[in-house]
Amino acid sequence: MKSKALRLIALAAIAATALVGCAQNTGDAGSGQQPGAAGQPCDRTVANDVTLPTDKPSGPTDGFTVAMVRQSGVGDYFEQWGNGATKQIKAAGGQVDVYDARGDNARQVAQFNDAISARPDVIIVDHGLADSVNPKIDEAISNGIPVVVYDVNIANCEAMYISQDDTSIATEILDYLKQENPDGGKIAYVNVSGIAPLDSRDAVYQQFLKDNPQFTQVAHFGKYSESVASDTATEGAAALKASPDTTLAFAAYDELAKGTLIALRQNNMSDKVKVYGVDISTADIQLMTEPGSPWRATAATDPANVGAIVARAAIAAASGVDMPEKMTIPAALITQDMLREQGVTNMDELRAALPDLATPELLGAPWIPQVQPGV
Amino acid sequence: MTAQVSVGERAAFSVTDFFVRYGVVLVGLLVAIVFSVVIPGFATVDNAVSILQTQAVAAIAALGMTLTAIVGDLDLSVGAVAGLSVTVAAVVMIRFALTGPTAIVACLIAGAVVGCVNAILIVWLSVPPLLATLGTMFTVQGLKRWLVDGQTLITGMTLPDGTRVEGRFTDDFAAIDGTQVLGIPLSVYLFVLIAVLAWVFLERTRYGRVFYAVGGNAEAARLAGARVRRYQFTAYAISGVLAAIAGIILASRLRQGDVTAGDSALLDAVAMTLVGYAVLGAKKPNALGTVIGAVFIGLILQGLTQLGLPYYTQDLIKGLVLIFALLMSFSLRRRRRRFAAH
Numbered sequence: 099m100k101s102k103a104l105r106l107i108a109l110a111a112i113a114a115t116a117l118v119g120c121a122q123n124t125g126d127a128g129s130g131q132q133p134g135a136a137g138q139p140c141d142r143t144v145a146n147d148v149t150l151p152t153d154k155p156s157g158p159t160d161g162f163t164v165a166m167v168r169q170s171g172v173g174d175y176f177e178q179w180g181n182g183a184t185k186q187i188k189a190a191g192g193q194v195d196v197y198d199a200r201g202d203n204a205r206q207v208a209q210f211n212d213a214i215s216a217r218p219d220v221i222i223v224d225h226g227l228a229d230s231v232n233p234k235i236d237e238a239i240s241n242g243i244p245v246v247v248y249d250v251n252i253a254n255c256e257a258m259y260i261s262q263d264d265t266s267i268a269t270e271i272l273d274y275l276k277q278e279n280p281d282g283g284k285i286a287y288v289n290v291s292g293i294a295p296l297d298s299r300d301a302v303y304q305q306f307l308k309d310n311p312q313f314t315q316v317a318h319f320g321k322y323s324e325s326v327a328s329d330t331a332t333e334g335a336a337a338l339k340a341s342p343d344t345t346l347a348f349a350a351y352d353e354l355a356k357g358t359l360i361a362l363r364q365n366n367m368s369d370k371v372k373v374y375g376v377d378i379s380t381a382d383i384q385l386m387t388e389p390g391s392p393w394r395a396t397a398a399t400d401p402a403n404v405g406a407i408v409a410r411a412a413i414a415a416a417s418g419v420d421m422p423e424k425m426t427i428p429a430a431l432i433t434q435d436m437l438r439e440q441g442v443t444n445m446d447e448l449r450a451a452l453p454d455l456a457t458p459e460l461l462g463a464p465w466i467p468q469v470q471p472g473v
Numbered sequence: 474m475t476a477q478v479s480v481g482e483r484a485a486f487s488v489t490d491f492f493v494r495y496g497v498v499l500v501g502l503l504v505a506i507v508f509s510v511v512i513p514g515f516a517t518v519d520n521a522v523s524i525l526q527t528q529a530v531a532a533i534a535a536l537g538m539t540l541t542a543i544v545g546d547l548d549l550s551v552g553a554v555a556g557l558s559v560t561v562a563a564v565v566m567i568r569f570a571l572t573g574p575t576a577i578v579a580c581l582i583a584g585a586v587v588g589c590v591n592a593i594l595i596v597w598l599s600v601p602p603l604l605a606t607l608g609t610m611f612t613v614q615g616l617k618r619w620l621v622d623g624q625t626l627i628t629g630m631t632l633p634d635g636t637r638v639e640g641r642f643t644d645d646f647a648a649i650d651g652t653q654v655l656g657i658p659l660s661v662y663l664f665v666l667i668a669v670l671a672w673v674f675l676e677r678t679r680y681g682r683v684f685y686a687v688g689g690n691a692e693a694a695r696l697a698g699a700r701v702r703r704y705q706f707t708a709y710a711i712s713g714v715l716a717a718i719a720g721i722i723l724a725s726r727l728r729q730g731d732v733t734a735g736d737s738a739l740l741d742a743v744a745m746t747l748v749g750y751a752v753l754g755a756k757k758p759n760a761l762g763t764v765i766g767a768v769f770i771g772l773i774l775q776g777l778t779q780l781g782l783p784y785y786t787q788d789l790i791k792g793l794v795l796i797f798a799l800l801m802s803f804s805l806r807r808r809r810r811r812f813a814a815h
Binding site: 290291317318319320321322323324325326327328329331332333335336337339340342356360363364365380381383384385443444 | 512513514515519520523524526527625627628629630637650651723726727728729731733734735736737774775778779781783784
């Protein structure tokens with residue numbers, strides 16, 4: 099029996115060695131990135147100060163058609179985004195055909211095909227896997243259909259790429275954190291690695307720690323799973339037990355912030371720790387304004403406004419305007435004090451209370467009717 | 474090897490035997506000691522309570538799963554049912570602004586219904602247990618999202634038809650996981666109570682022995698006069714209710730209708746139940762083993778999290794721990810009683 103167990107262990111050891119061998123064979127190639135492979139994102143030039151021509155371009159405007167190829171339209175965020183975009187397109191006299199893959203990446207590619215066959219004046223791609231949508235974007239552009247992409251780092255530089263400005267998001271919230279806590283503090287850092295926008299925010303945070311030695315990181319947790327908020331809460335409850343002296347928490351997006359709030363409550367630390375987050379939704383507003391809520395502030399863009407900006411880019415592209423390769427949308431700071439003072443309870447009230455959230459100047463033009471996104 | 478032909482459980486003493494019996498407990502103690510030395514504040518009552526509170530959700534679901542494992546096979550729908558509880562609680566209290574007790578009753582009914590569906594599929598319609606519960610798992614996961622249109626239900630949100638929901642999680646419901654008595658949350662008392670009841674039921678009553686008899690050899694149990702189908706039915710129904718109770722605790726902790734909650738409780742519950750096989754050399758699903766499995770896994774996860782290891786390494790270690798426990802149950806000794814599931 100024992101010899102059998104021994105043999106098993108030996109086998110495991112051999113297997114492990116073999117695996118290590120494999121790793122070394124492939125590990126020499128470089129630092130992870132496979133260079134020059136087809137479908138790699140191109141180096142885009144960011145042009146945030148781009149303005150549209152004041153005179154109406156020659157391209158089609160009345161009754162133009164926009165195909166919106168979406169990875170998902172379900173959930174608070176995506177619905178607001180879609181409504182913002184649709185409203186702007188309709189206001190400009192266009193027609194929208196929405197292809198909603200409901201989170202199914204394969205279906206998104208199939209629907210992309212349908213969208214190209216329908217010969218719209220422009221295609222909007224909202225989220226998706228870059229590798230899956232890349233060939234379809236190439237196909238659309240070679241068919242003469244301009245493409246505007248939101249939040250997918252795709253390869254073809256002829257398609258315009260719009261995303262949130264993750265650097266501005268992280269800078270905005272960390273500046274406020276420092277402003278509220280000038281003497282520094284002990285930070286619980288809630289973030290996960292391997293997701294592009296979160297990694298950009300991480301870079302800003304790491305620099306912040308270097309530049310501001312009065313802030314130290316005492317805990318780091320966060321779980322990216324099928325249920326982020328509740329799993330992050332479980333982890334946070336354990337991690338915060340080991341760091342009871344935590345005074346601040348920085349969560350890199352709102353589901354992580356939700357998990358942090360639950361963990362703090364479970365550990366009876368809600369009155370000792372101030373939470374700083376990213377993103378905003380009606381649910382987030384509720385959590386921030388709740389009596390005794392430690393969530394002090396969040397940096398975010400308004401999804402409906404983002405949808406409207408992407409729509410304006412699409413309208414301009416359909417009208418024949420030469421669009422830049424990339425544009426990023428800056429974030430606004432939303433504080434707990436502001437929400438409470440103005441009695442804000444949902445996104446609509448927030449838009450009324452914080453006009454900064456709407457950015458009609460971004461890609462605005464006299465020949466594109468202005469809309470108030472989300473109202 | 475073949476010398477120990479006497480009686481499976483009472484074989485002559487050997488190192489292997491000792492390890493099989495006390496391996497999990499010893500490793501657990503070792504891990505606890507190492508963490509206590511390495512992590513300041515690990516060996517405190519506060520931290521121990523935190524471990525129990527964290528594990529209570531999956532552990533209660535695992536106790537239900539233990540019952541089904543005795544008579545048939547693992548109930549794979551427990552995570553989905555726990556999640557269904559979170560959604561039902563949110564719908565009752567937030568959407569319809571009803572009271573906490575109403576929400577609890579609704580959750581228990583929902584759990585019992587799913588448990589009975591499992592039982593009907595398995596006992597009357599002869600679907601293999603693992604496949605039947607897998608089917609209900611997917612169905613319930615879809616059902617809970619359908620109930621709330623895939624959205625997290627929260628006070629103050631606007632529904633697609635334009636109405637605003639004004640209800641909120643009531644204080645009495647939030648107290649289940651939020652209120653402490655003598656420094657221990659009510660949810661931990663509930664967990665301990667359910668664990669003791671399950672243990673007494675399985676180990677100290679006639680019904681418990683029949684449960685094991687049904688699982689060991691259903692035909693023999695039937696010939697001995699046991700109503701086999703009734704026992705199988707009961708096990709799956711109870712499992713549904715226990716999973717619902719686990720979900721009630723989770724809902725009380727989250728206080729929002731998180732549609733994804735509960736899904737991760739399934740794998741934890743499976744791990745606890747299977748580690749339980751290895752506790753004290755039981756080699757069969759048992760209540761004490763499941764509870765020790767829950768504490769064992771909780772201990773490891775709590776320590777690793779406090780050491781700052783990222784979550785994916787924890788999943789890896791959880792998997793290795795499970796395999797270690799399975800090896801002790803199934804591989805270290807050849808002669809064993811065949812109670813285990815197929």
